[in-house]
Amino acid sequence: MRVLVCPHQLGMGGSQLNAIEMASAIRKYGHDPVVYSAPGVLTEILRDTDLEWVQAPAPDAPALAWSRGLAQTARDLRADLLHVYEWRPSLQAAFSSVRRLPTLMSVMAMDVPPFLPTHLPLVVGTPELQRRMLAQGRHAHLVEPPVDLGLHQSTGAAATAAARERWGIPDGALVISAVTMLTTALEKLQGVLEAIRVADRMAATRPVRLLIAGDGEGSEAVQRRAAAVNAHHGWTVVQPVGFQLDTSSVYQAADIVLGMGSSALKGMAHGKPLVVHGEAGFWKTMDEDSAPEFLDAGWYGRGGAGIGDLARSLEHLAADPAVRRRLGAYGQRLVTGRYGLDTAAEQLASIYVDTALERVDRSTMVRSLARSAAGSARYFTSMRFGSVVAREQWAREGAIA
Structure with a gap:
């Protein structure tokens, strides 16, 4: 499958490195990943993988530039599946014109923001968080944070x-x-x-x-x-x-x-x-x-x-x-x-197939997006006008700005 992989940025961080490493490793399972992201300090690592990269605007760019670029890139590449990392790209993808494209969200934070769409399947990084998401009725997969053991291993x-x-x-x-x-x-x-x-x-x-x-x-x-x-x-x-x-x-x-x-x-x-x-x-x-x-x-x-x-x-x-x-x-x-990278890539390859085959009826999607729109509006209002305590509470729920 042609998979469009969207880290929320290419700044230093575990989620971004995970996105790049997993996109590179998934190729051995027959998938064809393309990375859509704004440049950052990890651009050099991305280039070293020889992954195809489409440069994107920053996710918080004005005038929906990121979402429009995503839609155009998905059309140009004839993408089969969209894999978005963290809450902001997940929201933007869900409300963009690619919302009918099979989409998988990954949240590597310690919690999942409650305003994320519930109709989209989700990857989380701990068994405890997966159980909580399943109890809430979400379709949650587990892929624990992988480690490239070729790079990070004691050599004496x-x-x-x-x-x-x-x-x-x-x-x-x-x-x-x-x-x-x-x-x-x-x-x-x-x-x-x-x-x-x-x-x-x-x-x-x-x-x-x-x-x-x-x-x-x-x-x-x-x-x-x-x-x-x-x-x-x-x-x-x-x-x-x-x-x-x-x-x-x-x-x-x-x-x-x-x-x-x-x-x-x-x-x-x-x-x-x-x-x-x-x-x-x-x-x-x-x-x-x-x-x-x-x-x-x-x-x-x-x-x-x-x-x-x-x-x-x-x-x-x-x-x-x-x-x-x-x-x-x-x-x-x-x-x-x-926690080896190969183990995680094998798990993700199977999840990609499940996501591509899954179908969501229109009424379920509409209800999910309406709920997500209301919740995200509360979040953005708190970020702009709310107290420090309110902003900290959102951060604890995984909505790290």
Whole structure:
């Protein structure tokens, strides 16, 4: 099938990388994907895959430019199926002139915005979220976030030494790595700032290097805080390295990885022990006891003691290399056995066939779109005129602006 794949953008992020990697991998199952998206920092990765790419306006461009371009591209390519990622492209596709084209939505956030059309099939990334969507009457498939094991996999002590040399990390330093967007969405920035505070404390008693890869609106705050901590100690404790197109060396250099979602999985793929970050002070070490909740609900969480939990997790892991090795090997086995890119691509190939064969009657579609229009209107009104609390509530429901 000719599949038009629409990531919501080509900026750095797990969903966008997932869209590109899955589009590339799906070709071995006989599908012919074409990517429709505005350019961004991931354009280089997209070009390296040799996927056909149609450049789109930004999804929030005025005058429905994105939707009109989508319709024209679908006609020109004679697309058989549309695969849209995240809520904004999903809405625009549902209300555009391609609404009769078989369409699959993927939402890789930790929740699904309630205003998304209910008549379109949906892909989510955790078993717990799939169960909730099925209970709401949605047609929900499960494809867990895939990891390219050819790129993200531990290659031994020599590779770790080379990665540390690249980043100028001295022998004997305990390296804590975080690959994340420096944004307030899902409290990622807050988590990085908490990690800087803990690294500052730990540096009083041992050589520590907190290696931070990523950018966003919080970059300046992170740079300022890192400079202050480093000046206080007289050596580099916190090392922000900005956006990295290839993050493998950041993971490989680590003794411990901090992260959520696909970043957490990539850290484990490299054989590193993981402390999972979430919202409202959530930090928890991935181990044999906590793994079942993460496998079911996703590599994320809500609620905790914040910096206290993070400090206890890092101190415990820092003090015991044997525990780090055991948990690193355990996490690597989980990722290798469950989250490989080939496994996910095979699942998606089957979902594409089901989606193409599915038919929705007109009355069901009309009711779904009417409900979606009313809900999305409330969302956009809140974004423009609502309180900070209202906007935060929408973000918790997956409608991250």
